[in-house]
Structure formats: structure tokens, C-alpha cells
Amino acid sequence: MSDTEDRPQFAEIPGNPAPENLVGGFIETSDRRRIRYAIAKVRGASRGTVLLLQGRNEAIERYFETIGDLNDRGFSVVTFDWRGQGGSERWPRRPSLGHVKHIGQYLIDLECVLQDVVLPDCTGPYTILAHSMGGLIALHAASRHANTIERLVLFAPLIGFASRLPSLGTLSRIATAARWLGLSTRPVRRAIPGRLPNPADNPLTSDARRYARNRHLAETAPQLFNGSPTVAWLAAVTRAMRRLEDSSEIAALSVPTLIVTAGADQVVSSAAADRLAYRMRCGSSLTIPLARHEMLQEADRFREQALEAFDAYVGSPALAAA
Template identity: 85%
Template sequence: MSEILDRPPLAETPGNPAPENLLGGFIETSDRVRIRYAVAKVTGASRGTVLLLQGRNEAIEKYFETIGDLNDRGFSVVTFDWRGQGGSERPLRRSPFGHVKHIGQYLIDLECVLQDVVLPDSRGPYTILGHSMGGLIALHASSRHANTIERLVLLAPLIDFASSLPSLRTLSRVATAARWLGLSTRPVRRSIPSRLPNPADNPLTSDPHRYQRNRLLAEHAPELFVGSPTVAWLAAMTRAMRRLDDSSEIAALSVPTLIVTAGADQVVSSAAAERLAYRMRCGSALTIPLARHELMQEADRFREQALEAFDAYVGNPALVAA
């Protein structure tokens, strides 16, 4: 059941206005979680619809600029906040931590938006553009939506963490053991820094303007964001990542997929993402040298490469009247 509003409640900050055509509201999933979504349709001819899947600890507001860019390229856009972050319902109501029990809960969110928002009122063809955690979820959802989604474009997808961290196997075992010990809702880190790093030192973007824009958003609307992930979140994500190393899981991935990695990524492993692309029968990979993790928040010289790669991969099907 969806609640359609003329305009969803949005946090606008100086330098980050919402697109004028952005509509949306809230929708309830099959397990009764309230999800905030937004839709921005193009006027005139359409090249199809992009389902924009955010990463961990992101919100609709962070993608205002990207939504506008995709509209300018002829694509309508649908996006939403995953349960537990942004303006969607939190499973841990009085906790500042990012929590989910298993990846299946995120798949329910995606299924709900796809079936109740995208398909009834948005023109195809349908493409998923997923960032980081959104890319991981898109891969696990692709086999069940292979008849609906025509392309996946995954930006710095979460296939493994950066190499400086313990191995994925070790993280998964430790997190799973901690969950069985009853520590599911405990944070992975006891605290998070009270101050964000300087633009030059942060691992997310080299662009000082976009970094400051996102920083102002976090200061203006802290309720949209979360702190450390919980033990259950880590157990769920590491298990999902490990499954993508299984040959039978990879063989089930049939939607044509472009994986775009950031050459200077310190958050996720670009090498792991590239290996997955090479093992997929329908996958390909592209690296943007020197770029940091958040490609849609990066400097123009990196960001434009990612957008051009998306445009070229999706192609230019015959325009259909809106």
C-alpha cells in the first residue's frame, strides 16, 4: 500500500535544491516497513527509467544532482531510502546504528518499489544504477528480475571491503559468531568521529564543493543518517558478499552488467569487483583512475566519466513519446 504525496518531505540545503519535478511519498512493504521514495519523470520523449539504488548511510537528498543529470539525459528516475536510513522506517527505533537482519530485507524493499512504484507508472526500458551496497543488493536481486531489468550499472559495488581490512572470511565468521552470542544490535564500532575529515583526507570524494554540500546536509538533517553498522548488518553483508564468490551464484547472474570501479577506492575492493565482472558471463568492468569511492559525488573529471560510461552502456534505444 502506497501513500502518494505531491512532494515527499525533503531536506533542501543551500546549493542542493530538490529537482522541481521530484514527487513521491511513502510505501509499505510486505513486512510492514515504511519506505520513503521519490520519482522524477522526464518531460517529452523518454529513454526509459533508472532505478537508483543508494549505498549504506545515504538518502534521497544526496542524489538530487544525479537525478537532475539523468533527467537531462532523457531518463526518468525512481529512488528510495533503504529501511533503517534516510527517511524510511528504522528497525531500531531509538538507536543511531545502521541495522538489518539479512539481505533479504533489502530485497523486500527493492521488490516493493519495483512492483508498486516503477512498473505501474514508469516507462521502460528499466535500468538499475547502484552504488556500493546498492550494487551488492542489485546483484542478488537480478536473477529474480531478469525479465524486467535490462541493464545493471554498478558504481564501486560492495563485493569486498578494502584490502586494508581483515579478510572477508574472517569478518564473516567473527560477525556470525557475535550474532549467535546475542550481540546482533551492537555496533561494529563503539564510536564514530565527531568531526568529519578534511576534504583532502576523506576517502569518499576529492571534490571539496560536493564534500561540503554533503557535510551541510548531514548537519542540517542528521536524522537522515546513521552511525556505525550493527553486528547483524556486518554478518548479513559479509555473507552476501561471500556468496558472490560461488560459481553457481555467479552463473545465475544473467542481466547484462557494467561494473565501474574507482581507481583510488579505499572503502571497497576494486580488485574484487573486477574479478567478479570477469567471471560473469554477462559482465564487464571499467576503472576510472584516481577516483575515490563515491563516483556520483566526485569531481567533474571523474563523475562525467562515470555518467558517460552509464550512457554508453545503456545505449540509446528509440525514443518513445512520454
Template identity: 75%
Template sequence: MSDIREQPKIFEVPGNPAPKGLVVRYLTTSDRKRLRYAISKGENSSRGTVLLLQGRNESLEKYFETMVDLNARGFAVVTFDWRGQGGSERLIAQSSLGHVKHIGQYLIDVECMMQEVVLPDCRAPYNILAHSMGGLIALHASSRLVNQVERLVLLAPLIGFAPSLPSLATLDRIAHTARWLGLSTRPVRRSIPGRLPNPADNPLTSDLTRYKRNRLLAQIAPDLFVDRPTVAWLASMTRAMRRLESSAEIAALSIPSLFVIPGADQVVSPSAAERLAFRMRCGSSLTIPRARHELLQEADVFREQALEVVDAYIGADASLAAE
């Protein structure tokens, strides 16, 4: 249920103002967790609505610029902070840790946003644009959204971790053993990815202006962000990724999906995303060479390519449906 009585705070930094007319509210999910969400309709949303699913340790403020760009292309944008991060309700006392019990909790977030906000308040057709962890969740949510969502665009989706980490099977085994031992809310030893390094070497974006802007946001609003994930989060993600190795799981995916893969991604596995897209009957992939993990925070030469791909993939059908 949407709660309009309390106005959530938003945080702006120089060079990243909130879109004009932005509506920010709280939503209480079916299992009583409070999510912060935003709607940006712009001056013309005749091409429908994009539900933007964030990655791990993100907040809606990071997507102000993207909201403005999509509004200019004729799309309304709805986005929200996942439970446990951003301006949404934390799940454990150690609020600095990224935690979830299982991926089903994130699926509740998506379903409640669709049912309580997107479907009643926003114009059809509906498409999902998802980044990293949001892409993994979108795939698992797709069977529940098949009659509501037209297409998925998955940017750098979390289908596998970077090759520099242990194998997915090894991480899955370690995480589930630790959870069985009662360590669910303990932090993993190594963050995935770790703390942001020096600007010149960061794996997220080659655009230092956007990089520094996001660092400034973290400095002025540290409560929006989390540090290391918990054992339970890692176990949830590894199990969700391994489920996508199953032919039966892949066969159940029926919403047309485009995987947009940064060619220089060091955070998640580009090859794992390519393999899944190839195995899906409704999937395809496109690689943007030399781009880093956060395509919507990247330098304009890469970011504009990603936006054009989004526009072309969901825009043609959306335009016809809006006529």
C-alpha cells in the same frame, strides 16, 4: 502500497535543489516497513527509467543533482531510502545505528519498489544504477528482476571491503559468532567506513564543494543518517559477498552488468569487483583512474566520465526500445 496521504519531508541545501516536479511519497512494503521514495521524470523520459539504488548511510537528497543530470539525458529516475536509513522506517530502537536482519529485507525493498512504483508508473525500458551497497543488493536481486530490468550499472560495488580491513572470511566469522551470541543489534566497533575525516583526506570524493554540501545536509537533517552498522548488518553483508564467490551463484547472474570501478577507492575493494566481473558471463568492468569511492559525488572530471558510461551502456538499447 504507495501512501499519498502523508507528504514526506525533503531537505535542500545551497547548490543542491530538488529537481523540478519531484514527487516524494511513502511506500509500505509487503512486510509492513515504510520507505520514502522519489520520482523525477523531467520534461522527457523517452529513454526509459533508471532505478537508482543508494549505498549504506545515504538518502535521496544526495542524488538530486544526479536525478537532474539523468533527466536531461532523457531518463526518468526513481530512488528510495533503504529501510533503516534516510527518511525510511528504522528497524531498531537505536535509530542511530545502521541495521538489517538479512539481505533478504533489502530485496523486499527492491521488489516492492519495482512492483508498486516503477512498473505501473514509469516508462520502460528499466535499468538499475547502483552505488556501493546498492550494487551488492542489485546483484542478489537480479534473478528476481531478470524479465523486468535490462541492465545493471554498478558504481564502486560492495563486493569486498577495503584491503585495510581484515579479510572477508575473518569478518564473516566474527560477525556470525557475535550474532550467535545474541549481539545482533550491537554496533560493530569500527564503522565501515568510519566517520568522515577532514576534507582534504576524506576517502569519498576529491570534490570539496560536494563533500561540504553533504556534510551540511547531515548537519541540518541528522535524522536522515546513521552511524555505525550493527553486527547483524555486517553479518548480512559479509555472507552476501561470500555467496558471490560461488561459481553456482555467479552462473545464475544473467542481467548484463557493468562494474564502474574508482581507481583510488579506499572504501571497498576494486580488485574484488574486477574479479567478479571477469567471472560473470554477463559482466564487464571499467576503471576510472584516480577517482574516489562516491563517483556521483566526485569532481566533474571523474563524475562526467561515470555519467557518460551510464548513458552509453544503458542508453543505446533504451533508445531503440523507446522508438
């Protein structure tokens, strides 16, 4: 249930103001974790509600611009911080690390936001728009929410890591072995990108202004961001990715899905995402050439293509009163 008396304070910096219609709150999940969420309802006629799922080490504040753009296109928006990051409850032992025991914990976060925030208070139809790790979680949640969610649009989903890392099978075996050796809570140092890199070595976006904005946000509100994920996190996400190689898992996916890959992605594997879309009965994919990993933080020439792809795929259902 929502905690209406405990409203979050959003971090605002020059060039990244919160949308005027943004309101927030906290919910408690079924396993008693405190999750920060935000709602921005469209004024006037509505095309439905977008549930925006973040990637690893992100926060609501990084999506202020995108929330405004979706509102301008006629969509209400709900987003939230996954447990262990942003303004949601952190792992108490080492709050600077991103830590989960299994992917099911993220699925609980999503389920509770849907049941406690989206369905009671927001107009359908409902679409999930997800980035990176959010895309991986959305795919695993899709079958259980097929009667609620009408479309998935996944930007650079975490289906596989970039080729500069060891293979998915190797990473999974290493992480699983490390867990058995009692190293679950140790940080992963170099295998997964953590904080924003230096501008000269930036795989995230080619847009200097948005990159500087996000860097300033991380410096101004460091409490919203993480360092390295843990070995347990790596074991959880690699296991979840490997499940999406299984034909029976793919066959269970029934929500129409558009996968949008970045042509210059150095963080996740675009090839793995394209293969998954090809194997899905309800999937399709497109690539935005030369775009880097964070397409919603990219230069306008790439970002507009991503938003137009979303808009075209979701379509224009009959307008309903907001």
C-alpha cells in the same frame, strides 16, 4: 500500495535544491516497513527509467544533482531510502544504527518499490544504477528480476572491503560468531566507515565543493543519516558478498552488467569487483583512474566519465512517449 496523502518533505540546502519535477511518497513493504521514495519523470521523449539504488548511510537528498543529470540525458528516475536510513522507517530500538537481520530485507524493499512504484507508473526500459551497498543488493536481486531489468550499472559495488580491513572470510566469521553470542544489535565501531570523515582524511571524494555540500546536508538534516551499522548488518552483508564467490551464484547472473570501479577507492575492493565481472558471463568492467569511492559525488573530471560510461552502456533505445 502508495500512501498518496502522506508526502515526504525533502531536505534542501543552498547548492543542493530538489529537482523541480521531483515528487515523493511512502510505500509499505510486504513485511510492513515504511519506505520513502521519489520520482523525477523526464519531460518529453523518454529513454526509459533508471532505478537508482543508494549505498549505506545515504538518502535521496544526496542524489538531487545526479537525478537532474539523468533527467537531462532523457531518463526518468526512481530512487528510495533503504529501511533503516534516510527518511524510511528506522529500527525502533536504536534508530541511529543501521540494522538488518539479513540481505533479504533489502531485497523486499527493492521488490516492493519495483512492483508498487516503478512498473505501474514509469516507462521502460528499466535500468538499475547502483552505488556501493546498492550494487551488492542489485546483484542478488538480478536473477529474480531478469525479465524486468534490462541493464545493471554498478559504481564501486560492495563486493569486498578495502584491503586495510581484515579479509572477508575473517570478518564474516567474526560477525557470525558475535551474532551467536547475542551481540547482533551491538554497533560496529571501527571496522566500517560511518559518518563523513574530516576533510583532511576523506576517502569519499576529491571534490571539495561536493564534499562540503554533503557534510552540510548531514549537519542540517542529521535525522537522515546513521552512525555505525550493527553486527547483524555486518554479518548479513559479508554473507552476501561471500555468496558472490560461489560459481553457481555467478552462473545465475544473467542481466547484462557494467561494473565501474574507482582507481583510488579506499572503501571497497576494486579488485574484488573486477574479478566478479571477469567471472560473469554477462559482465564487464572498467576503472576510472584516480577516482575515489563516491564517483557520483566526485570532481567533474571523474564524475563525467562515470555518467558517460553509464550512458554508453545503456544505449539509446527507441524513444517512447513519457
